[in-house]
Amino acid sequence: MVRLDAYPGPLYGSTVSSQGVGCCAPGEEQLVSISDNSKFPTANIKTGATMSTSGLYHYPATITDPKTTIEIARFEASSKGTFTNSSTAAVINTFGNRQQMAWFMSWATDWSATSNFLQHAYINWLTRGLYAGRRRIYFSTQIDDVGLVTDIYYPKGAQFRIRPADLDAHIPWVTSIHSRMPAGSNYFVELGHNGNGNIQSAVQIQDKGTDPYQCNPDTGIEYPDQKAVPLEWQKPIGSGVNNWPDSPANFAWSLNCSMLDPLGSWFLNTTNLNSYAHVSHTFAHEDQNNATYSDVNRELAFNIAWLKQMGIDQAQRFSKNGLIPPAITGLHNGDALRAWADNGITTCVGDNTRVLMSPHNEYWPHISNVSNNGYDGITIVPRWATTIYYNCDFANCTTEEWIKTSAGKGNFNDLLVNAIQVNSRHLLGLHQDPYMFHQANMRYIDTDTFTVGDQTGKMSLLMVWVETIVQEMNRLTTWPMLTLKHDDLGVLFLNRMALDKCKPTLQWNYDSSNSSITSVTVGAANGNSCSVPVPVTFPSGASTTAPGTTNEQIGSDPLTIWASLSGSPVTFTLDKALPLVA
Incomplete structure (x- = not known):
């Protein structure tokens, strides 16, 4: 049994440290941390990593019955002196063959990063690390508008377009941060391309030169x-007026034209190309909310042709069926979605600040339908926005925009503290949604020096944000952090939805004394059948004679075995019996 928001007393082998007094009044902080993780080792959360209790009322406690009670979490002294000493935040009681965990604090996983962190203690203790499902962190950063010029928010009148040297600089940084992530991690950056930016740049360079023209047409x-x-x-089907010019009807620019642009040429180097993942962001970034089928079809077809001409479609991590919609538009335009489908697009990303998330489950994709989107069957993967804004290349810019548009307060460091609070909650809550960034956020070669934790040096806004979030996750856990390319993320979300709809079950099977778990049986509500494999997490090894199982273990994460269900349950025998009381 687990009790949340319990009041210390004899039932929990404890008493309040100051009789009847809880903590804290607004403005007073009392940090909490795990003090003993030995009873839930599969949680892989670190001891001594303090978290805020702001907004989480709690009762600091003292253990009165050490024969039955151990402390697993601890409060520090409070910031204003109401509590001058550390105290107990949570305990495990053992009364004969019965155990309970009690937390002397309120709980709010809907907004609190602290609750999302601490919940892994009780989940892994209650299940003994043996449950249907798996814990996995997917951490994806997508860069929109690659190739385009961005009008900068502050200072007014400034513009920025990413340069080859900026892309060069991020390659060794990815290697560096990857080496500092937990074992088993695999992080990379994904670029969303707009080919028209390459053509426009090439034409401008051509117009300044004396060489024979390479670009025909001589405009983007x-x-x-x-x-x-x-x-x-929602756009009425078939309505609207074409916005694109009539000519060219098809993509017509040569590779020699594209190569005039140094940024375009940079991707012709295979090493450069394969240092990133790649996905289409449409050709010219036309807003698609009111666009015609013709315009959207050409936006997709032209960019596909450009990606092929540049060899980007042959990159090791290219998503041919994915799309980052321009400004996340077109998702209520049936003509646009039909054009996507006609060009092989099956999956796009949405925007979690809007109504584009699944109405059924926040961990599922939204599947477009005629009534709400004008077209059936496009998979919309949820995506997080951040306070690193699309039209900012320097810290003072994104701080200014945060303050002016999002009620932010303070300086850039305060913005990063807020980013930790918001985004660690997403990751600790096992949300696998990618994060949205833009090409201006990768400005590097002429930016400032920053210090983030133990890292000091010149950094882009993307680098600063990723360093901040990764270092926070490293402080709290040993969980590997994995990146998936766009198409693979779509499959991940679809499989999660399919798995949940199967309603998988896990039965613990006991020894003759009912004191230990010796095996488990995996099933599903719908006749023990499921269209996708069912993951089961084990604290140690297990085996089965059933066919169609796959073992997976990444870094220090516990073993996951995937079981295929085709009408019969699957039983796994544990290599080592698991005591119910430990």
Whole structure:
């Protein structure tokens, strides 16, 4: 049994440290940490890693019955002196063959990173590390607008387009941060390409030179501003006016044209290319909320042709069926979604600040439908925005925008503290949604020097943010952090939804004395059948005679065995019996 928000007393072998007094009043902090993780080793959470209790009322306790009670979590002294000594935050009681865990603090996984962290203690203790499912952190950073020029928020009038040297600089940094992540981690950056940016740059370079023209047509795609419509407006099928020029009807620029642009040429180097993952962000970034089928079809087809000409479609981590929609538009436009499907697009990313998430489960993708989106069957993967804004390349810019548009307070360091609070909650809550960034955020060669934890040096905004979040996760856990390319993320989310709909079950089977678990039986509600394998996490080894199982163990994470269910349950025998009381 686990009790949350319990009041210290004889039932828990404890008493309040100061009779009847809890903590804390607004403005007073009392940090909490795991003090003993030996009873839930599969949680892989670290002792001594303090977290805030702000907003989580609690009762510091003292153990009164050490024969039955051990401390597993601890409060520090409070910041204003209400509690001058450390005290007990949570205990495990053992009364004969019965055990319970009690937490003397309130709980709020919907907003608190602390609750999301501490919950892994009781989940792994209660299940003894033996449960249907798996714990896995996926950490993906997608870079939109690669190739385009961005108008900068602050200072007004400034513009920025990423340079080859900026991309060069991120390659050794990825290697460095990867080496500092927990064992088993695999992190990379994914670029969302707009080919028209390459063509526009090449044409401008050509116009300044004296060499024979390589670019024909001698302009990129230019189009007038569209009529503004509400963000969630649903476009009537077949309505609208074409915004793209009539010519060229098909992608017509040569590789020699693209090579005039140093940024374009950079991707022709295979080592450079394979240092990143790649996905389409459409050709010219036309807003698709009110776009016609013709315009969107050409946005997709032109970019596919450009990606092929540049060899990007042959990259080791290229997503041919994925799309980052321009400004996350077109998701209520059936004409746009049909054009996507006609060009092989099955999966896109959405925006978690909008109504594009699944109405059924926040861990599922949203599947487009005619009534809400105008078209059936496009998989919309949820995606987080951050306070590193699309139109910022320096820290003072994104801080200014945070303050002016998002009620931020303080300086850039305060912004990063907020980023830790928000995004560690997502990751500790096992959300696998990718994070949205933009090409201006990768400005590096002429940026400032930053210190993030034990790392000091010149950093882009992307580097600073990733360093901040990764170092926080390293402080709290030993969980490996994995990146998936866009298409693979789509499969991950679809499989999660399919698995949940199977309603998998796990039965513990005991020895003759009912004191230990010796085996487990995996099943599913729908006749023990499931369209995807069912993961089961084990604290140690297990075996089965059933076919179709796959073992997976990454870094220090516990063993996961995937079981295929085709009408019959699957039983695993534990290599070592698991005591119920430990």
